Amino acid sequence: MLKRCLVICCCSILLCGTVRAQEISAIEKKARAAYAQRFTDSTASIQLQLQSLHQAEASHNRADQAICYAYLALTHRRLLHLQEFTKYAELSYHVAGTITDNRAKAYASWVMGALKSYIEDKSRALDYLLEAYRLFTQLEANDLCARIGADISYLFSPGSAEKVKKYADAALVYAEKSGDPESILHARLAVGSYLSDRCASGDPHTWQTAVDFFKQTIAFAEKEHNSIISKSNIGVAYINLAVLYISGAPPVDEKAFLACLEKAGAIARRYDLKNVYRSAIGLRGQFFMQKGEYRIAENLFKTGIAYQQALPYKDNYLLAAFYACLKDLAARQKDYAAYYAYDIPFTTYNQLKYDESTQQMLQNADARFESDKKITRITQLEQENKLQKKNKLLGYGISAVLLAGLIFMYRSYYFRQRYHQNREDILQQQQANNELRLQLMEKETLESLAEKLSLERRLLQSQMDPHFIFNALGNIQGMILQKDTALAVAYLSKFAKLSRQVLEHSRMEKITLEEETGTLKNYIELQQLRLNKSFDYHIVCDPTVDTHVLIPPLMIQPFVENAIEHGLKPLPVGRRGLLHITFTENSIDHLLVCTITDNGIGLTESRRRKTDDSHRSLSTKITDERLQLMLKDNPHTRLEIREQDAADGQGCVVTLYIPII
Template sequence: MILNLKGLWQLGIAFSITLLFYTCSRQDTIRPDIERRLAELDSLSQTQPKQSLLELDSVLQNNKHLTTLERAMVLFNKGEALYLNDQYQEALNTHLKCYDLFVELNDKYNEGRCLITLSGASLHMGDLETSQVYALKALHLAQLIGDARIEGKAYNQLFKLHFKLKDYDKALSYIKATDSLYAKGTDTTSIIAIKSNIASVYLKLKEYNKALASYSEAMSLSQSKGNPKTLVAVLNNIGYTYIEAGDYESAEKFLRGAVALNKNIQAINGAPYKGLGNLFLLMAKNDSAEVNYNKALDIYKSNKNAKEEIEIRDKLVSIAIMFGDYIKALNHQIVRDSLQMHVNSLEKDRLLNFANVNYEVKQKQTEINHQKEINSRNHWLFISIVLLFVLLSIVMVFYVYNTKLRAANKASKLEQSLLRAQMNPHFIFNTLAAIQNITLEGNPIKSSNHISKFSKLIRQNFDYVRKESITLDKEIAMISNYIETQQLRFNNAFTYSIEIGEAIDVSQIKVPPMLLQPFVENAIEYGLKEKKEGGRILLKIEKDAQGLLFMISDNGIGRSVKAKQEKITEELHATSIIRERLKMRKKGEEKSFIIEDLFDENNKPTGTKVFFKLKIK
């Protein structure tokens, strides 16, 4: 009897281990039919990304029993198709999902591939900091597993990032690192792109001979590969380089070569004609320039490339004016302005859609995570029931361990919460409290808007504090956001207005960041805070021959009254700090700094004005 019980015990343990091994290992497999289907869709995504997306969604919806690896690979292919279709936000969200699955599977290779696309999508959306984080993480992972291809792609992403930042020396070092990794490979297409990227950096550095040498290497590789479309692009780039170098004869030769090759392969490409137009315009051959610009214009119109069409029409307007044909110039200008309005409208819609999509994606992600948590609980509950009778003692050990772990985790989270509470400034705490009150009042849309505004203010502070200067429109946007957040705190007890002189181009003029916020904060905290209603802040910006004149005024209780109440010093008004910032600019601007107390006819304090001037030349 004892032997039988011992045999049953061993059999139960063996069965449990086998079941557990099967359950875990099944997640790491991919069935041949799914693998074959993914290969077909991968090829389709290169030529028809939209169709590929529909097929991939069908695979996800019609195969509810996909393994973890299969689901991760389908999501990866979907993310790549979205990226090729310029849907960068959706691509990023999809790759974040499959990245988590690859991390769960400890699949380092596919983790690296996900990070490359995450970096690229972030870069396209203008989030340079996040793009760099993903690229460096991919680089570290590639070096860890010894994968030269992913390492090269990571370096290439860092090249794109620094090229966009106009840090051409670093961009050159990264693209050369990519070149060294790909040089001995067989991926000729990638090597051609790398050589062209190296040339583009040299072109920005005005090292024309080095740029032409790199383009020549790319041209030789294109000829050996027999890829005429790639060769056309290289010839066109060489032509543009010769234009930059001032060798117009060579530029014409290569640009005409690109045109001829396009005709031979029956390709539609407006870039060579645009290049010839630029060339002839520089050579004052306006007739020839107009002919080539019109050819480029026809191609861009047929391709519905509005941005290129706008650029070409700008050139044609100039040529028509030089010929004295003002009617033609006006016609081009009317079409050009109409296109620009359309482009601006599309960009505005894109930004609005981005905000809406981001909110919807977060909502869906919360639902998905909740469902995953439920599924995970059910899965482990089933295994626990099977193992209950044979592994009771082990379950008890795990239960005690898990309980201790949860308690430790809870304590850790509590410590983090207390630390964050200590680090939060008074302004942040009060603002969050105000937003919380709105939420409790049952107005989720209003609270969501204020959360968005507040998070934008925090991001602006983090982004701008490290910069030496920002454009005036960004400074105005930030101070408006700050005042509106303060209005939330004080229940709109005060109003504000910003008056800007007509001669001021706020998008071109640069000023030190966060220059106005201390004065506005003082106006609110030490002037308007005591007023329950009727408070006003006026910010005026005017321009004269010497620079910009700033004036910030309020109708608060005045410095003299507040000083009696709280013994306010000059340091509390941050005037010494502002003067020090102005002194650092070494333009004598600190001498223009004036604080004026306002009084009514009865000599009663009625507010405060601050004046200072910035030299912008």
């Protein structure tokens, strides 16, 4: 939670400084002034910017049009309007591409870099921002160089610490040259960011340097408070200093830490900075939890949840983080009822967070694809325009040759027709290639997303319970110490075979039922060894079931593990356990029905004794998610878990309806 709630992205745009080296137009000044109102009245800010754009269009000044489009794009970025942000950014870049004005080209490259950064296309974002940085450097626009230099340093993090430092330091130099407090504060936050990163990487000598630097930054911000438009940056400085205090070597300077949070909270309340306010609450709660003052920490986390839920939008990431902290508090106090109560909303918001992340990833992938598609189309149109110009020039040349003499008419006509035919063939081939390239790009985008999801699932499948491995090896070691070499070798062979099967199956999309049952037998026999042969097992396949039928791998083992761990293992001494696994086939719905029955203590008693829900999260929950994914191919896929009927005795019955591949 600390990383999510307390690290606030400094996203204000520095446009309030005065460009000293070049006189800017009256329309650009008006657009700047309108943009500066984005924090106080975003609607009025957009209306004034549109008025500036209309003036630029009326005066036919394409450079001012490109700059006005850039301001509008950046305003919509702050409002999280991706469609409008994309539209105005591309308009700015298109208009700037039709003229030779370097200032307009610099703005257009800057806003395109911001767009690519927003949709997580980091490599292209760096290309555009570096071009804007170069052009603004030539124009000696120090305040804008400072802003873009800071953005470039953030994009290089954490991949290249050297370049992060280089551009952050350069941003601070340009900001100080500009004399603009807004630019200076933004650049100082970029420098402070890489100092904090060095502290987090384990460099103890940087901690005091970072603390002193942020103290100087805060002193500067307080002094220039009235000149700084983005008040959130002042709150960010206090929050980052508080993070340094709590993450430093103990003991924590409690007075300084709490003073920073009090200042950040006051700024957040005064200017309605929701992220700063939530971060201050989260940091304070983390601090009191570390101190052991759990009641205060609990009240703070609940305050953060109540504040977030009172907002017109829900930040599922923050809500999941707050509930995770409350779960941690309950675990430390061994209040398992509270732990379970907090786990329910945590699971809900965590799933919503995952869904939002997936949706955002798809949206960004679609935006990248559409952007690349437009760029390809623009390139194609440029080629067609060049071809048309060449055709015109060729026509003039032929006309001149015809006027010079009829002798060359037939020859000229022949070669002209031949030239046009070749050009038409080339253009048609280029169009076909571009269409194929667009189709391939779309296919690769979808395939890469599917491959990523498949890889995540395989990684989850490839894990074995460390406790099971430790106990199995311990029992085998006991056999060796007792000189029971033959039995130890036999079980060691089973363990090695099981490990190999799990590794092989985790890399496969499908395996046969025979392979699955073989893996289950090895696993159950090792569990028998671990539990001193305290239970028996039977695996029965209906005669109608083809053992070579293909099914997803490692679907059944988690439930067998639950039956042994939570059903058979807790049985009292003297009562022998029984695990019964049957396989039947539902040919109508194309399903393999697996029924796992045990005579253990039953679901109700198991839940009463259970104090840690992590085991379920690492096994049964993964299988639930895999079954949910299979619903698209077979709507009859499902999982059923119930107590045994009273007439059949005590225990649990798990029924899996697995689609046959």
